[in-house]
């Protein structure tokens with residue numbers, strides 16, 4: 001998930017790059033953009049933690065902080081496996097990596113103007129449960145459960161949607177989705193025209 005407009009900007013970017021989560025051996029990955037088919041696939045469950053996944057998690061955090069974003073799902077870096085990384089903290093010092101994440105309980109309701117690193121430049125108001133109980137495997141290979149609320153709950157739901165081939169624009173009305181997609185394609189075309 002992309003940072004919200006109010007949270008983005010130089011200050012947040014510098015904070016994130018200065019924090020000790022980012023190390024020299026991390027590699028920024030290319031982010032898959034809409035309408036790539038890979039964003040529409042149901043991703044495979046992860047049977048166990050491996051060194052490959054450990055490196056992927058580091059690289060996904062790097063890519064997310066660098067973007068800057070507050071969440072990233074594996075299919076957004078062309079890996080069709082059930083892995084998400086999230087950090088909604090102001091300082092970028094509360095990274096959560098979760099494999100095979102599931103929502104076991106949900107309640108409440110919250111509206112949020114969401115964005116997505118795979119759909120840069122477009123935003124739309126989505127309504128989701130505000131309080132969730134999440135289960136998944138952490139990077140130590142342990143099954144954990146925790147409660148998430150508000151922005152963290154929104155972000156986790158947005159990232160789990162990615163693992164099921166769903167994007168935030170799918171939650172919008174047809175009219176709003178068509179408008180958003182049109183705007184996205186136009187901005188991408190304008191950007192390409194500028195670059196050539």
Ligand SMILES: [Zn+2]
Nearest residue numbers: 001116117118
């Ligand atoms: Zn997204």
